[in-house]
Amino acid sequence: MSGADPGTRAQRQHLLRVRGRSVAWVPPLLLLVAIAVIDSNTSGEFRIISWIVLVPGIAAAICGVRGTATFAVLSLVTYIEVDAAWPHQDQTGLPDFILVAVGGALATTACAVRVREERRMLHMRDVADTTRRTVLRPLPTPWAGLDHAAVYLAADSEARVGGDFYDIQPGPHGTRVLLGDVQGKGLPAVDTAAALLGTFRESAYHEASLAVVAERLEVRMRRQRQYVTDLGGEPARGVERFATAVLVAFPPCGSPGGHIEVVNFGHEPPLAAGPAGVRLLPPGDGLPLGLGDLAGPGPGPGAGAESESESEPESGSESGARVPPVRRVPLDPDETLLLVTDGVTEARDAGGAFFPLHEHVARAVLADPALTQPRRLVELVREGTLRHSTDRLGDDTTIFAVRPVRPART
Incomplete structure (x- = not known):
């Protein structure tokens, strides 16, 4: 069966909650900030702003669809702002812009599939639990x-x-x-x-x-x-x-x-x-x-x-x-x-x-x-x-x- 494993999912939810509130947004946000800061403090020969495509990818694994879409847009905006701050000859330009945009769209789609499969899996578990309580x-x-x-x-x-x-x-x-x-x-x-x-x-x-x-x-x-x-x-x-x-x-x-x-x-x-x-x-x-x-x-x-x-x-x-x-x-x-x-x-x-x-x-x-x-x-x-x-x-x-x-x- 595709989708998250029940035990893994339950453990993940437990680890990403503090006092009953979800903190799943924290890891991708920290990664986005870290990439932007590091890129701003490197030379033009070593740009890592394109790594920001990893942010929506990580969000797709631990956040909901809305959260992943938000990080996809936020990553694209951050990429434009950080890259535009560099001189023209040091900008990564259109190819990496397309990479970040497509990566965010794919991450959002993957998150939607993951959430759907998790809901399907939980429904099947409910059916199995009902069967168990009957037998x-x-x-x-x-x-x-x-x-x-x-x-x-x-x-x-x-x-x-x-x-x-x-x-x-x-x-x-x-x-x-x-x-x-x-x-x-x-x-x-x-x-x-x-x-x-x-x-x-x-x-x-x-x-x-x-x-x-x-x-x-x-x-x-x-x-x-x-x-x-x-x-x-x-x-x-x-x-x-x-x-x-x-x-x-x-x-x-x-x-x-x-x-x-x-x-x-x-x-x-x-x-x-x-x-x-x-x-x-x-x-x-x-x-x-x-x-x-x-x-x-x-x-x-x-x-x-x-x-x-x-x-x-x-x-x-x-x-x-x-x-x-x-x-x-x-x-x-x-x-x-x-x-x-x-x-x-x-x-x-x-x-x-x-x-x-x-x-x-x-x-x-x-x-x-x-x-x-x-x-x-x-x-x-x-x-x-x-x-x-x-x-x-x-x-x-x-x-x-x-x-x-x-x-x-x-």
Whole structure:
């Protein structure tokens, strides 16, 4: 994309403002005065008044169109006055006059193009921010009895949103949490993430069973893929889009606590971090969303696993969707649930080694148990990931921490 880079433009505006007022006019004005003064104090054999063509050029880079046009006219007038003050034999004459005049006109035109592209870029950023707020909507803190914090890092510095998604949905059957990662990048991944979040927000509120919520997500993923296929999109070219995800249910307020329910669609298993240490929740032995039909007939993946914390798996009945089992997992009141996308676990250092998330968090929490607070835990993982990858992320990265709000002590 042409035009100024958002970060560069923001930094420039910050540097060229003093007490909230623009001082972008100062550098070209100082240059104009300096050229005029130096030229007036040199010999006729070394004239630099033609350098004044640089003034509107610099103004075009940092000023608005009116400011640049003003400096173009001011440069031309200054050139005429300074050059006329010299004896006839020492004047630079018509060629340099044409140079300054044409240079000012070109600088003004270039400034108009730059300003137009900056406005276009800012409009696109507004559209991207609106899309981000739609997909990754702002969440109150705390909300529905949960304290939480999240960080989203785009692998592309120009991007504002990608295929990673997360949300919290309170309802009469408890509070449900979803974090996932759509395979692929770009707008198709964003479209799929938005479709899954829409389904989650409705089904998580209305459905009493977490297995049914999981089934609705699996069916929605298949419908989305079929929709794109019918449009002649990516699946028609042999790309089977899917999404890994973790679905978590916290019991309603007033219900016996000490446990959560988890459905893992082939995603990185969450970590439970508390003062007593960091432990890994059951692995994601289920298939990703959109690939449940690969499990074949019968109970969903992992249905036969033996675990004291696993409930009976509820496979889809009406739709035939196969979903992973619902696992009942203990969670202490002082533990924080940490969920990440593969941008964290697959971050590599210069030697190609993956980021050791579990070890990194366990070591930090052992040294300072207060790091289990969601906001501090998210910052810990964010800084560790960026440091490990030397700020070169290979994939979109989401870090999400959540835990029940502790009751106030009386």
